[in-house]
Amino acid sequence: MAAQTTPLPSVLLVGCGQMGSSMLEGWLAHGLKPSVVLDRHDRALPAPHKLAATLDAVPAEFQPDIIILAVKPQKADEVLGALAQRFPNATLLTVMAGRTVASLTACYTHSNPKAQPVIIRAMPNTPCAIGAGMSGLYAPPNATEEQKAQCDALLRAVGDTVWVAQEEQMDSVTALSGSGPAYIFLLAELLEKAGVEQGLPAETARTLARKTIYGAGALLNQSPVDAEELRRRVTSPGGTTAEALKIFMAPDAWPATVPQAVAAAARRAKELST
Known part of the structure; x- marks a missing residue:
């Protein structure tokens, strides 16, 4: 696992279940810029990080570098619709199995036709909880090198990463290392x-x-x-x-x-x- 020499980007972590909380622990341990966790369950977060039960409770001035989608796939559309209104040009890192960049982008822009999100896919696994995770990532052509580097840094804080060239290969990543x-x-x-x-x-x-x-x-x-x-x-x-x-x-x-x-x-x- 690569050592972190600079603070990790600020994130809005949407969903903090088993995978979300595992990643969050690693990010906090490696130094995370002020971030917000969007989760209905009460949990302790060290300052300056904040917990918000709803999107409306996220501080108005907060603009995350990366939005992490760590919700169940069937809940994604509702969440994306709300995010598109608040953060129309966001960089999103999704750790959901199966959901494609095209389907998530379509949902985002359906809610806000003016939105221009960049959606990067990742498939981490549960050893992230002890810093030994293995994550596969895919970035679409509209992702910048900086956006890819930020996502890579987040996943490297909890293990190792590999990038695949074709989105279809993410299904194989899910089957091999995710599961x-x-x-x-x-x-x-x-x-x-x-x-x-x-x-x-x-x-x-x-x-x-x-x-x-x-x-x-x-x-x-x-x-x-x-x-x-x-x-x-x-x-x-x-x-x-x-x-x-x-x-x-x-x-x-x-x-x-x-x-x-x-x-x-x-x-x-x-x-x-x-």
Whole structure:
């Protein structure tokens, strides 16, 4: 994660659920220009940041560098209509799955035909809560380099970023890294249960499963060697790992089901866009 040398841009964070609050924690820790959180739930914010229950409660003089859309997709249209009246030429960073730049822009300009928003898409994931997030971003042609840099700085404050050249690729980003932590949590869950079935105490199996995934992930992240080679280095011919991998790598096991699962998630992301 890149170190922050200048304050992060000021934001209007619209929605502060699990993802919104995770990002906010990271931004506050890295230095955030005076910002406003728009959320109906009461929460403590350090000065000079402010909480507003409604858009009308946002100070009239407040002009954010970036508006962060962290609401559920089905609530976006109502929120965008109100924002278009107050901030017609805003830069918006959306972390909603599926909703395209075109659909969000159309909603914005439908409410205010004179509005000229710049909408950048991002798909972070829940490890943002501990500064280890992975975010994919897409910027349309009307986004400036400064706007892209500001959005990149915000997401780098809670992890790492990659940019994709085509908006359609955001569905794949959503399926791979946005949903990806759930796949790893499922693996941990299943390994823990398997350990108990093999006679280990539950707490021991839990520790072994979690720390193994943590260590393997850290090694994979820090090593220049690709994942396939790292797997081979663990696998002695005729050994215990090889026996397990015979099951995992059977044609109808992981080689088939992992691509199917990621494809299903990407397909659902596309459905959400319509």
